[in-house]
Amino acid sequence: MGDFLKSPSVDGVVISPLKIITDERGSVLHMLKSTESLFDKFGEVYFSEILSGAVKAWKKNKKLSQNLTVPVGMINLAIYDDRRNSRTRGNLFDCLLGRPDHYYLIHIPPLLWYGFQGLGNTPSLVANCTNLSHDPSESEKMHPESEFIPYNWAS
Amino acid sequence: MGDFLKSPSVDGVVISPLKIITDERGSVLHMLKSTESLFDKFGEVYFSEILSGAVKAWKKNKKLSQNLTVPVGMINLAIYDDRRNSRTRGNLFDCLLGRPDHYYLIHIPPLLWYGFQGLGNTPSLVANCTNLSHDPSESEKMHPESEFIPYNWAS
Numbered sequence: 001m002g003d004f005l006k007s008p009s010v011d012g013v014v015i016s017p018l019k020i021i022t023d024e025r026g027s028v029l030h031m032l033k034s035t036e037s038l039f040d041k042f043g044e045v046y047f048s049e050i051l052s053g054a055v056k057a058w059k060k061n062k063k064l065s066q067n068l069t070v071p072v073g074m075i076n077l078a079i080y081d082d083r084r085n086s087r088t089r090g091n092l093f094d095c096l097l098g099r100p101d102h103y104y105l106i107h108i109p110p111l112l113w114y115g116f117q118g119l120g121n122t123p124s125l126v127a128n129c130t131n132l133s134h135d136p137s138e139s140e141k142m143h144p145e146s147e148f149i150p151y152n153w154a155s
Numbered sequence: 156m157g158d159f160l161k162s163p164s165v166d167g168v169v170i171s172p173l174k175i176i177t178d179e180r181g182s183v184l185h186m187l188k189s190t191e192s193l194f195d196k197f198g199e200v201y202f203s204e205i206l207s208g209a210v211k212a213w214k215k216n217k218k219l220s221q222n223l224t225v226p227v228g229m230i231n232l233a234i235y236d237d238r239r240n241s242r243t244r245g246n247l248f249d250c251l252l253g254r255p256d257h258y259y260l261i262h263i264p265p266l267l268w269y270g271f272q273g274l275g276n277t278p279s280l281v282a283n284c285t286n287l288s289h290d291p292s293e294s295e296k297m298h299p300e301s302e303f304i305p306y307n308w309a310s
Binding site: 024025026027028029030031032033034035041042043044045046047048049050051054055056071072118123124125127129133134 | 179180181182183184185186187188189190196197198199200201202203204205206209210211226227273278279280282284288289
């Protein structure tokens with residue numbers, strides 16, 4: 001994966017390369033199949049646009065796991081592990097995700113802090129396929145510049 | 156839905172308005188939840204890009220049903236009913252699908268012919284959440300200009 005991984009890994013985060021089937025009318029891009037070992041159960045699929053330079057961070061889900069990919073544009077994704085009994089506690093995982101060279105599926109288990117920033121000159125689209133339907137009461141939020149997480153978003 | 160429906164309906168096709176939650180960093184766009192009545196079971200979620208003016212047509216699935224939306228750009232979607240015992244046999248359903256004013260989920264049951272054309276000046280992204288994993292042997296294809304289907308794609 002070359003320079004894809006810029007940081008130490010976080011236990012439970014899984015990176016899967018995704019297939020792009022090139023076509024002169026427009027490519028077909030895989031995301032997730034029920035037959036894949038990574039698949040747990042289907043809760044919801046939705047999208048989050050992110051404007052160039054904008055940051056959506058930090059968020060942590062108590063029970064929900066996520067499968068993220070970026071079929072349009074490019075983001076910087078950061079994941080922070082403060083799980084009490086994790087062998088990777090204190091680690092920060094930081095990667096590029098998007099087109100054309102970083103088209104991966106990132107699986108994020110519950111209890112990890114995560115956030116992302118839009119890169120490039122145009123809006124990017126993050127697709128998320130979760131194992132539970134969205135429930136605001138099961139997530140926590142923290143300010144993107146919080147000192148609790150040792151990470152600085154690009155300004 | 157105003158001028159959204161341009162043609163007679165096709166039995167089994169369902170159009171559901173989808174929520175867009177506006178945010179100055181980029182909007183959140185709903186697609187499909189397991190708790191919705193439309194949801195059957197999860198097979199696969201994938202994307203199909205379509206360049207401006209390009210046509211992807213015609214295709215018919217024997218068993219698979221689809222849930223399509225367009226989170227980026229705009230397409231013209233056409234669906235043709237040649238099912239032997241359908242009360243809408245011979246009908247052609249034709250609609251705009253995409254941003255910002257036509258953000259809907261279109262449910263297409265099996266045995267209908269469908270195709271789409273990219274509109275606007277930039278590539279559009281079609282997201283598809285199916286109830287079965289893709290199996291090439293269960294779909295049929297027909298040339299976009301086939302005289303079997305009474306439809307002319309814009310040139």
